[in-house]
Amino acid sequence: MNQSTARKARDTGTEQKSHVLTLPLENTRxxxxxxxxxxxxxxxxxxxxxxxxxxxxxxxxxxxxxxxxxxxxxxxxTxxxxxxxxxxxxxxxxxxxxxxxxxxxxxxxxxxxxxxxxxxxxxxxxxxxxxxxxxRNHAPRSTGISEAKENIHHHYDLGNEFYRLWLDNAEMQYTCAYYETPDLSLEQAQLAKLEHVCRKLRLKPGMTVVEAGCGWGGLARYMARNYGVKVHSYNISREQLDYARKEAHKQGLDHLVEYVEDDYRNISGQYDAFVSIGMLEHVGKENYEAMSELIKRSLKPDGIALLHSIGRNRPMLMNAWIEKRIFPGAYPPSIGEFMQICEHSDFSVLDVENLRLHYAQTLSHWMERFTENEDKVTAMYDEHFTRAWRMYLAGSMSAFRAGNLQLFQVVFAHSDNNQLPQSRQDLYNFPAAPEEG
Amino acid sequence: MNQSTARKARDTGTEQKSHVLTLPLENTRxxxxxxxxxxxxxxxxxxxxxxxxxxxxxxxxxxxxxxxxxxxxxxxxTxxxxxxxxxxxxxxxxxxxxxxxxxxxxxxxxxxxxxxxxxxxxxxxxxxxxxxxxxRNHAPRSTGISEAKENIHHHYDLGNEFYRLWLDNAEMQYTCAYYETPDLSLEQAQLAKLEHVCRKLRLKPGMTVVEAGCGWGGLARYMARNYGVKVHSYNISREQLDYARKEAHKQGLDHLVEYVEDDYRNISGQYDAFVSIGMLEHVGKENYEAMSELIKRSLKPDGIALLHSIGRNRPMLMNAWIEKRIFPGAYPPSIGEFMQICEHSDFSVLDVENLRLHYAQTLSHWMERFTENEDKVTAMYDEHFTRAWRMYLAGSMSAFRAGNLQLFQVVFAHSDNNQLPQSRQDLYNFPAAPEEG
Structure with a gap:
């Protein structure tokens, strides 16, 4: 599918959209x-x-x-x-x-x-x-509200069918899994990640949660199913939301989960937990103060916030190719940069965990499945697209292996919240991953 | 004891030194x-x-x-x-x-x-x-090598007898304890802190550890006793070192523990672990880059570093009274400021834990004992001194309770170290605190 076909497909709402490189292979030999x-x-x-x-x-x-x-x-x-x-x-x-x-x-x-x-x-x-x-890597694209929509569309609206080929079939998680033990399957590790996040948020039945950027909605459903909490999940990717809503309905979770098609900046209300998994990379440093103020006003006095994001050991621009061809507007922050979000609103950082090698393993599992399905991907798009995504997955895996990228989960609370967990012991009381079956 | 008596006592090496306020109570009624x-x-x-x-x-x-x-x-x-x-x-x-x-x-x-x-x-x-x-709080004192000696002398050479009156009698820890459960005694919680730190460093028998600032040497002895590691511990407080060496000798640990009377900046050699508990507060922001380089060169390729320090939610000067009268040169950093140490040498942050309320509880335990022993303190120094320390302990406890101060344990490693623990599960395999007895 070439660029204009892709645009046409998008405009008419046809599936299998591609806004990534779909140029024919060049023959300049x-x-x-x-x-x-x-x-x-x-x-x-x-x-x-x-x-x-x-x-x-x-x-x-x-x-x-x-x-x-x-x-x-x-x-x-050549x-x-x-x-x-x-x-x-x-x-x-x-x-x-x-x-x-x-x-x-x-x-x-x-x-x-x-x-x-x-x-x-x-x-x-x-x-x-x-x-x-x-x-030097070039400056990333703007992430203002209208550009954000285009940036996210570029990547996440490629078609659910495409992602289904290589993501886990438990909850379609397109973020780092949690290999609490190294032998977990991708499905187990993704469910373990959702469980780990719920534990860090100390969810209890009846609590309310707001989620900024929800992908295919897996975390919201997991929280509702396993913790009996009410979740409002924001996303601007139409295709992901369609999938998320159907899935929640199928699971009988309509009364607990609401998926909102809107920019995270329009979140309203106050919640016991604020969570965002894999969205901060798309937020852009210039929006950190606004994000900080958003969390400040959305979090109840005793609430807990968790942001899960790709990061860096020190400030560094995103790889130019990834940013231009795969993830427009992406910028993974160092902890120092991340702290603008916490310091601006006087949040108290409770816990930071780095899951860098877990992302390398997640990518290795994704790549196995992607490789098995390359023919299907090429049939859906073209060889150029398949090769670009192979490079993207391989490059990302090696960036995590080489210590070029990090994965941070940061938990924080209002500065005067004294209703804090005594220790992190309870995060580890029993395995986070379900038994395979 | 007035100022000149105090100076005389110090010069002649007599015990019970005081460099804190020892003015007589003023009567200006x-x-x-x-x-x-x-x-x-x-x-x-x-x-x-x-x-x-x-x-x-x-x-x-x-x-x-x-x-x-x-x-x-x-x-x-009045x-x-x-x-x-x-x-x-x-x-x-x-x-x-x-x-x-x-x-x-x-x-x-x-x-x-x-x-x-x-x-x-x-x-x-x-x-x-x-x-x-x-x-506005004034700027803190310089922490150059010669001033550091004076600053540390000011506080830590007050006399071991003084600190013995109200610190734990397990290992004389003058830093935040770890109340893994809220009912622990001060002694249990201090030993639990030492154990928690050892676990975070993933110590194994035969490893080598360097410690920057060792107080009365309790961590070094704990590591040697319980983990069979070799420890080099640096301190510039003569009185603390005297105590530390005698204690190590008594416990038969001379072959494993070496206490070095020198500034941490003169650390040499390479170690499996770099640890510093409660010293970063005295390092001063202007020395963070040098400290970063020191850790970089002192840590083996697969080594792990842990810094434990009082901190802030955002950059803020130390309370003027504490800095002038109690802790000259003290400056607790925000995580953002702390990150200068990590980012300067491209370290990878693995884990941050905030033990703020644990320090409030530690201070509450210290204050109970201090209050019981106020008559003895006044006999050793004078009433002015007793009142100043009462204010210091009470003020610190409430600063931790009010969220004005934080306590961060930050674990980090070289950026290309892939020999990382799979998860933090093993930190919680069994209780860190010994049973009371």
Whole structure:
């Protein structure tokens, strides 16, 4: 499906929408010999990237080995222009070229990406200023109310059928699972995540919860089913809400769960708990103070808030390719940046947990299923799309493995709330994951 | 004991040193009627403080009731100058006047302090700029290496005998205990704290630990005794080290524990764990980057670091009186400020726990014992000293109760350390506190 078909499909409400790269694979192959300066560029590129264990095979079959170590991976470039794109803007071009089939990887894709993340992470400390300026990631898109709608539409309205192919079939969770033990299945770990969040919020029957950004509504249903609480869940993705409502109705939860099609900024009322799983990444730093004020006014005096978000060890722009092609407007904050939300309203941080390696495992489970279903994905969209998503999943998994991305769950309360749990002991009284069955 | 006696005692190495207020109680009592503007000043003071439930009884017996609510406490001012000092610089004067016996409190001191903290916290949002400037807390003292020695000497070398009167008799812990259940004794809760810290560090026999600031050395001995690890503990308080070494020797731990009389900035070597309990408050923000680099170079690739510190919900200067009279150089950071330490060296934050109400309970236990031993304290120092410390303990307890102070335990690791615990489950496998006995 190309761009205009995609737009048409969206406008007419047809399923299987795609706003991601759906360009046909480019065929720009040539077989001339590489020039001397092209070989020099590659050597330079490898050095600047911190000498990852990577060799290049060029369009004419020539192979360029790295200086210092044995290569474990081969990157095959199909044409000279691919090389120039890579040298000029590697953050963006690596994903684009891979998606377009102009950069092929021999070796395990996630392992390659992890090796690249680790090498570049070390090397960039020593980059000259001009290189840093050239390769710097661009600023993310705006996340004002109208742009937010477009940004979210871009990603989450790809079609429930698409996500169903590789997300868990327990509650369609498109966020980090909780592998309380390493042997859990994806379904168990996603349910364990929902349970872990409920425990951190100390839910009791009859309480009220507001959720900012609810995906396919799994957390709201889990809370209603297992904790007997009333949940208001906000989302601006129409397709996700359709699914969420049908599912809640099927489960007889209509009296407890209300899904609201609106921007989280329009949340009204006061609740015993404020929860947001995997939305903060889309909020944008410029909106943190407003978000802080929103939580301040939405949370009852003894209420507890929990935000679950991808994050960073220190402030850093989102990878340009992910931000441009996959997740427009995305920005994962460092804890320091996150603290703007807490400090602005004098919230008291009670608990921070980092589930970084849990996200790596979640992505590994997603990728297994995605790989099994690549043919179906290509039939739904096209090969370009499949390759882009393969790169996105592999790259994300390796970013969590390499410590480039983090996953924070932050629990906080009003500063004068003294109705606090004595300890975190009760989070661990019995297993959070259901037995497989 | 007056100042010059105290200095002499210190110089000759005699016990029972005091570098805190040891001025004689001032007798500036008068019994003239208050002027109209003095009454106006008190009404203004009460309004600016957010109308706490407090009445004033003046030097001549006149009583001034608050505008809006019934008073629960009476503050008795012995002289007009006390009133002027209070109006000009309440943060500093309140403690000074109380210590000097020129301000007497009728009603429970910690309850009064909590009511004041809560009222002022609300009210200060609306203070005019001039008032904020007038009442603003002053900048804390420098914490350079030589000043640090003096600052620490000021507080921690008061004499082990003094602290023994009211700290726990298990391991002389002068930091927040961990009341894993609310009914624990001070001794149980302090041992539970040590155990909780060891678990968070995931200690195993044969590991090496470095400790920055070790008090009377209790954590180091606990680690060696219960986990079979080798500990290097740094402290610049001579008296504490003397005690720590004798105690380790008595317990047959000389081969595992080494107490080093040196500034934490001179730590050398690499360790499996870096721990610091209750020292960060004395480090000073200007030294966070250096501290970050110190931890970076002292921690093995798979090592875990834990810092335990009093903190704030948002950046705020230390109470002027505490900083000037009790804890020179003290500054409790917000998590955002704390993150300078983590972000500067690209550390990955694994876990943050806030034990605010545990510190309130610790202080309540300390204060019970302190109150029982006030006669002994006065015999060791003088009444001024006893009153100052009573105010300090009561004020601190109420600051934790009112949410003015926090207690953070922050666990972090190098960004590329993937040898991380699967979950926090194992911190709670069995009770951290020993059974009483």
């Amino acid at each position: 040539v077989d001339r010999s590489p020039h001397t300066y092209e070989r020099w560029l590659i050597a330079k590129l490898l050095r600047m990237a911190g000498n990852p264990p990577v060799r290049f095979r060029l369009w004419n079959g020539d192979v360029i080995e790295p200086d210092e170590q044995r290569a474990e991976f081969t990157l095959h470039l 044409d000279p222009k691919a090389l120039y794109a890579l040298v000029t803007n590697p953050n963006l071009a690596f994903g684009d070229l891979y998606a377009a089939g102009r950069l092929e990887v021999e070796g395990d894709l996630p392992d390659l990406m992890e090796a690249l993340y680790r090498a570049v992470h070390e090397a960039r400390q020593k980059w000259p200023k001009w290189l840093d300026a050239l390769w | 008068v019994d003239r009627s208050p002027h109209t503007y003095e009454r106006w000043l008190i009404a203004k003071l009460l309004r600016m403080a957010g109308n706490p439930p407090v009445r004033f009884r003046l030097w001549n017996g006149d009583v001034i009731e608050p505008d809006e609510q019934r008073a629960e406490f009476t503050l008795h001012l 002289d007009p100058k006390a009133l002027y000092a209070l109006v000009t610089n309440p943060n500093l004067a309140f403690g000074d006047l109380y210590a000097a016996g020129r301000l007497e409190v009728e009603g429970d001191l910690p309850d009064l302090m909590e009511a004041l903290y809560r009222a002022v916290h609300e009210a200060r949002q609306k203070w005019p700029k001039w008032l904020d400037a007038l009442w």
